[in-house]
Amino acid sequence: MFQYNGYWATALFETHLILTVITSAFWEALLGTAHGHPLKKPEGAHYQNQKGGVRMINLSINGKSYSYNGDEDMPLLWFIRENAKLTGTKYGCGIAQCGACTVHLNGEAVRSCVVPMVDVADANVETIENLIKGETLHFVQRAWIEQDVPQCGYCQSGQIMAVVKFLEQFPNPTDKDIDNHHTNICRCGSYIEMRKAIHLAATFQKEGGQ
Amino acid sequence: MMQSRRSFLKSTVTASGTLLVYFNLGALAQEQDVTTEVKANPMPFIEMDNNGNITFISSRTDMGQGSPTSLAQILLDEMDADWDKLVHVRETEETERSAYEEGLSTIGAISTIIGWFNHRKAGACLRGGFKLAAASIWQVDEKGLITEKSKVINPTNGEYLEYHQLYQKLSDLYLADVPEFKTREQATLVGKPLRQLRTRERVTGNATYGIDVSFPELKIGMIERCPTFGGSVKSFDGSKAREIPGVIDIFQVSNGVAIVAEGFWAAKKGREALEIEWDHGPLSIVSSEEIEKQLEDKLVNPDQIEKNEGDAANELAKSSGVKLSGDFNFPFVAHATMEPMNATAWVTRDRCEIWAPTQCKLDAHDQVAKFLGRNRNEIVLHRTLCGGGFGRRAQEDFVIEAVEASHKSGYPVKLIWTREDDMRHDYYRSISKLQITGKINDEGELSAWDSKLSFIDTSPYHFSPQDRNTKDGLFVGHAGIVPAYKIPNINLSYGYLDLPITVGILRGISHGYTNFAIEVMIDRLAKKANIDTLELRANLLNENERASTVIDTLKKVDQENPVLNGMGRGYAFAYEGEPGSVYQYYSAHMADVRHLDDGSLKVHKIWIVADHGRVINPASFKRQIHSSIYFALSMMRSGEITMTNGQMEQSNFDNYPVSFIGEGAEHVEIKLLDNGAHPMGCGEKMQAGIQPAIANAIENLTGEEVNGIPVKRLA
Ligand code: FES
Ligand code: FES
Numbered sequence: 001m002f003q004y005n006g007y008w009a010t011a012l013f014e015t016h017l018i019l020t021v022i023t024s025a026f027w028e029a030l031l032g033t034a035h036g037h038p039l040k041k042p043e044g045a046h047y048q049n050q051k052g053g054v055r056m057i058n059l060s061i062n063g064k065s066y067s068y069n070g071d072e073d074m075p076l077l078w079f080i081r082e083n084a085k086l087t088g089t090k091y092g093c094g095i096a097q098c099g100a101c102t103v104h105l106n107g108e109a110v111r112s113c114v115v116p117m118v119d120v121a122d123a124n125v126e127t128i129e130n131l132i133k134g135e136t137l138h139f140v141q142r143a144w145i146e147q148d149v150p151q152c153g154y155c156q157s158g159q160i161m162a163v164v165k166f167l168e169q170f171p172n173p174t175d176k177d178i179d180n181h182h183t184n185i186c187r188c189g190s191y192i193e194m195r196k197a198i199h200l201a202a203t204f205q206k207e208g209g210q
Numbered sequence: 211m212m213q214s215r216r217s218f219l220k221s222t223v224t225a226s227g228t229l230l231v232y233f234n235l236g237a238l239a240q241e242q243d244v245t246t247e248v249k250a251n252p253m254p255f256i257e258m259d260n261n262g263n264i265t266f267i268s269s270r271t272d273m274g275q276g277s278p279t280s281l282a283q284i285l286l287d288e289m290d291a292d293w294d295k296l297v298h299v300r301e302t303e304e305t306e307r308s309a310y311e312e313g314l315s316t317i318g319a320i321s322t323i324i325g326w327f328n329h330r331k332a333g334a335c336l337r338g339g340f341k342l343a344a345a346s347i348w349q350v351d352e353k354g355l356i357t358e359k360s361k362v363i364n365p366t367n368g369e370y371l372e373y374h375q376l377y378q379k380l381s382d383l384y385l386a387d388v389p390e391f392k393t394r395e396q397a398t399l400v401g402k403p404l405r406q407l408r409t410r411e412r413v414t415g416n417a418t419y420g421i422d423v424s425f426p427e428l429k430i431g432m433i434e435r436c437p438t439f440g441g442s443v444k445s446f447d448g449s450k451a452r453e454i455p456g457v458i459d460i461f462q463v464s465n466g467v468a469i470v471a472e473g474f475w476a477a478k479k480g481r482e483a484l485e486i487e488w489d490h491g492p493l494s495i496v497s498s499e500e501i502e503k504q505l506e507d508k509l510v511n512p513d514q515i516e517k518n519e520g521d522a523a524n525e526l527a528k529s530s531g532v533k534l535s536g537d538f539n540f541p542f543v544a545h546a547t548m549e550p551m552n553a554t555a556w557v558t559r560d561r562c563e564i565w566a567p568t569q570c571k572l573d574a575h576d577q578v579a580k581f582l583g584r585n586r587n588e589i590v591l592h593r594t595l596c597g598g599g600f601g602r603r604a605q606e607d608f609v610i611e612a613v614e615a616s617h618k619s620g621y622p623v624k625l626i627w628t629r630e631d632d633m634r635h636d637y638y639r640s641i642s643k644l645q646i647t648g649k650i651n652d653e654g655e656l657s658a659w660d661s662k663l664s665f666i667d668t669s670p671y672h673f674s675p676q677d678r679n680t681k682d683g684l685f686v687g688h689a690g691i692v693p694a695y696k697i698p699n700i701n702l703s704y705g706y707l708d709l710p711i712t713v714g715i716l717r718g719i720s721h722g723y724t725n726f727a728i729e730v731m732i733d734r735l736a737k738k739a740n741i742d743t744l745e746l747r748a749n750l751l752n753e754n755e756r757a758s759t760v761i762d763t764l765k766k767v768d769q770e771n772p773v774l775n776g777m778g779r780g781y782a783f784a785y786e787g788e789p790g791s792v793y794q795y796y797s798a799h800m801a802d803v804r805h806l807d808d809g810s811l812k813v814h815k816i817w818i819v820a821d822h823g824r825v826i827n828p829a830s831f832k833r834q835i836h837s838s839i840y841f842a843l844s845m846m847r848s849g850e851i852t853m854t855n856g857q858m859e860q861s862n863f864d865n866y867p868v869s870f871i872g873e874g875a876e877h878v879e880i881k882l883l884d885n886g887a888h889p890m891g892c893g894e895k896m897q898a899g900i901q902p903a904i905a906n907a908i909e910n911l912t913g914e915e916v917n918g919i920p921v922k923r924l925a
Contacts, residue, residue: 070456071455071476074473074475078473086415087421087422088416090419090548091474092550092629092863094862095629097864098548127415128414137413141413144409144413145410145413148409148829149409150412151837152547152548153274153409153595153597154419155548155597178871179871183870186548187548187868188598189836189837191836191874192874192878194871
């Protein structure tokens with residue numbers, strides 16, 4: 001914890017501050033933090049230099065294959081929203097502060113607004129749209145409905161994607177665990193209902209729910 | 211069903227057998243007041259298909275505050291419809307101002323207030339209609355029939371007809387305009403903690419906000435606005451920006467230089483490559499400190515006397531009693547809605563279609579028509595879901611920008627504001643100052659009150675175009691300076707600065723600062739006079755029954771919860787409206803604050819007693835209070851926008867942090883008095899009382915004055 005502008009920040013908040021300063025140190029900065037979700041540098045990321053030096057980046061989103069050969073610095077978020085047309089993943093800040101853009105990248109929760117396309121070659125991306133299996137909601141979604149968490153709802157895709165991974169790490173979360181490691185912003189302040197939903201989801205998880 | 215011009219409802223049955231029912235308010239208004247320009251333009255509010263499935267058509271913006279659910283509850287309860295048959299909710303596509311009161315605006319907690327008139331009446335009319343329809347089929351007196359879960363039942367023989375079997379019959383009937391309402395005891399949905407209508411969409415990523423609008427031809431727009439308020443473009447060079455792949459067009463617009471590109475990233479990169487020379491304008495040498503000095507001066511030289519009764523100066527000059535002065539400062543505050551501003555527009559030679567997350571649909575529509583110099587009916591405006599509103603989306607600026615970008619480029623454009631744009635070009639809650647001097651005389655009465663306020667003139671930017679540059683437009687800057695308390699000698703004045711800084715409404719209007727100062731002063735005065743602060747408030751409010759009831763209720767809560775060791779406790783009262791009006795609410799707030807080991811201050815618990823009349827959905831109401839506590843704490847802790855050389859310094863959540871999950875109150879307890887008075891929404895109304903209660907608790911804990919916000923030690 002450290003103080004920034006008279007404001008107590010959590011570990012991840014701190015991480016992201018560093019992040020915004022040292023973009024190149026992105027994955028290193030995430031590594032080893034309590035809530036950080038390190039991306040393993042994708043094995044066998046074969047960037048093929050096309051004519052004119054444009055690399056073709058192949059990736060999978062929700063099990064579907066995509067290719068991309070545009071600006072490598074473009075954040076994954078915009079590929080998801082504009083190219084793959086999956087708009088459940090939201091833009092809130094663009095600097096890894098709010099978590100509205102959280103997706104699962106090779107099984108880890110990341111803030112897709114700061115993940116450049118160059119880092120997702122051959123990666124496996126899952127978005128909120130893929131959480132539901134057929135008609136069966138994910139247990140975190142069920143808990144969210146049970147507690148009727150959403151207000152405007154804009155942050156909730158990101159909240160849910162973050163909590164799915166949080167609960168893998170903290171299957172029996174305490175309130176403190178939630179305070180320290182669930183760092184997605186909800187401007188509507190749906191947090192009281194959300195906290196109950198996280199605990200409820202933990203019990204669903206133990207019961208072995210999808 | 212409605213032959214009479216004066217009918218409240220109107221309905222049609224489509225070829226597929228769907229019943230569509232409209233409010234016919236325009237017709238009513240026209241007869242009552244021939245001077246208004248309203249047209250008899252009916253607005254659909256419910257659709258029932260031939261299986262009885264219901265689509266609720268939301269007249270109010272859905273930005274998380276829960277109005278559509280509450281309105282559907284009012285309507286379906288009163289018409290005795292089956293809630294389980296409510297399968298869909300959609301936004302109204304209404305385009306005419308005349309259709310509905312308040313121009314379909316979603317502001318000021320009016321949705322419930324007006325819904326209690328219109329949706330309730332519509333429900334009762336329909337229920338009566340279905341009964342009449344069944345009675346005519348069965349050839350019985352409709353008075354003997356009952357309704358339940360979308361059925362008309364004849365209790366004598368158990369026969370029933372479902373509502374959807376009666377649509378055709380309904381069309382031939384004349385419905386009562388003065389229907390019979392259900393009693394409170396008969397309510398089946400009103401007062402129930404029902405789930406919000408769009409929850410499933412919102413947890414599956416399927417809810418579509420303004421920023422999600424998408425179709426094949428759509429391009430992405432961005433505007434580089436002058437960082438200095440009141441500045442303008444001198445010249446620009448877009449040649450470097452044009453080299454960025456994906457950039458399509460660059461051109462000057464009213465608010466700066468626009469860029470149109472294939473996608474967000476190309477637009478952003480292109481925008482970064484723009485070379486613009488700005489004329490920074492007169493504010494380029496003005497900073498927050500300078501504004502504060504000018505505000506200080508306005509306290510001494512006010513523009514308006516709001517109220518002057520008795521002789522406050524004389525009473526304050528007397529040496530008897532206890533006298534205190536307080537100075538309060540409030541910075542600019544930004545909305546930071548989770549979804550940044552955006553709108554999509556497609557302007558062609560003869561048509562303009564818009565998709566916008568707006569709180570004031572018809573105002574925006576009007577302003578677009580004006581901007582383009584076209585007829586309203588050549589413009590279609592679809593309202594989308596909003597990722598938060600808090601008053602920011604009551605302005606139409608972001609809609610006009612999209613229209614201009616599409617108009618000038620010829621492309622359909624989704625104009626997106628980055629978070630930085632959103633925070634640096636907001637319609638801020640104005641920076642303000644208050645100076646209050648009060649006196650408690652030897653009899654323990656609040657005998658004098660002198661209050662001076664200054665802020666930035668809000669009227670040029672008022673969300674409602676017809677109030678711009680009028681005295682009414684100033685109201686959002688000084689509302690709430692009149693205390694509800696009995697004070698024989700009172701002088702209230704205010705002054706305002708004419709500055710080109712966009713200021714507006716933010717989860718309520720000025721009550722956030724006016725009531726803060728009032729309630730902190732009341733607590734200080736009571737303490738200095740050795741009077742119990744709740745007792746003092748109760749005495750000063752004893753002529754207003756609803757107000758004193760909330761205070762009395764809080765007194766009981768206070769007694770039942772003794773202050774724990776190491777805690778400071780504070781209280782505050784908040785209200786709006788006057789006895790007799792439907793627009794009334796009263797709330798009493800109590801906060802306990804303690805020190806954390808690191809010296810920061812933690813809100814341990816907040817109790818809120820609220821009388822907002824009859825409660826439509828208690829779960830929704832409480833959710834809004836929970837939300838308000840986090841919002842109030844965000845603002846109190848770090849809601850500070852500062853200006854240097856005419857430019858706002860904060861730009862994103864890293865330097866304008868908002869509450870995380872652990873940054874609320876540790877405990878919350880809510881008592882809704884639910885006393886049967888006309889219902890009033892809650893979304894924005896709690897902001898007036900939470901902060902001063904916390905401020906008073908901090909003063910009691912630390913002995914230090916809290917003279918406004920931010921309070922950076924808040925955890
Ligand atoms: S948009 Fe990615 S963290 Fe905010
Ligand atoms: S529900 Fe609106 S931001 Fe979280």
